[in-house]
Amino acid sequence: MSSSDPAKVAVLISGRGSNMQALAAAQGPEYQVVLVASDRPDAAGLAWARTEGLATFALSPRGIGKIAYEDALDAALRAAGADYIALAGYMRLLSDTFVARWRGRIVNIHPSLLPRYKGLDTHARAIAAGDAAGGCSVHVVTEELDGGEVLGRAEVPIRADDDADTLAARVLAEEHRLYPAVLKEFVRA
Structure with a gap:
């Protein structure tokens, strides 16, 4: 890949793929x-x-x-010519072996302000803790769950009337803005 070619990104999903759609909509000279x-x-x-x-x-x-x-997934990623992997609502834990194969080339969007609230139920946990803000983080995937270097964050104020669903909806809007911007920087670093 020359410095002028867009990076080739594979996006892994498990559901509706709204972050994948945001990443696809933002394709351009940085990545495809x-x-x-x-x-x-x-x-x-x-x-x-x-x-x-x-x-x-x-x-x-x-x-x-x-x-x-994971062997079949890896083969499909390589056949597609992927340089990077973006996890976008992908709900499976990747094995250490798979992560090692793609070390430094996998990113994820997580619905909390890492390092707080790794794992699931992040919005409910932030509300229960009395936090002033929730949010999302884009991080490099490592063998440690939600433990890699944080590349970018977006804060969302927690309102007095918020529940996990209302906070999640506002955080998702920030995810759609943050993820493509951080991915563009990451693939050009």
Whole structure:
């Protein structure tokens, strides 16, 4: 890849793919989405990707196991020519072996202000703790869950009447803004 070619990014999803859609909409001279892959063949985001002319890959790990699944995923990523992987609502934990194969080239968007609230139920946890703000973070994926270098954050004030769903909706809007901007910087670093 020359410095003038866009980086080739594969986006991994498990559901509706709204962050994948934001990343696809922001493609340009910095990066291009070369594959949308999912561990759920019925993921709504795959249908959207197909209608947009994006290449897709879908395979469930059920019945074949994690190692065979990740080997097939890795082969699909390499066949698509991916330079980087962007996790966008991908709900499977990647093995240390898979992360090592792609070290320094996998990023994720997480719905909290890391290092706070790694894992699930981040919005409810922030509200329960009495935090003034929630938000989202883009980080490099490492073997430690939500533990890699944070590349960017966006804060969202927590309102007195917020519940996990209302906060999540406002944070998601920030995710859609933050993720493409950080990805553009990351692939050019």
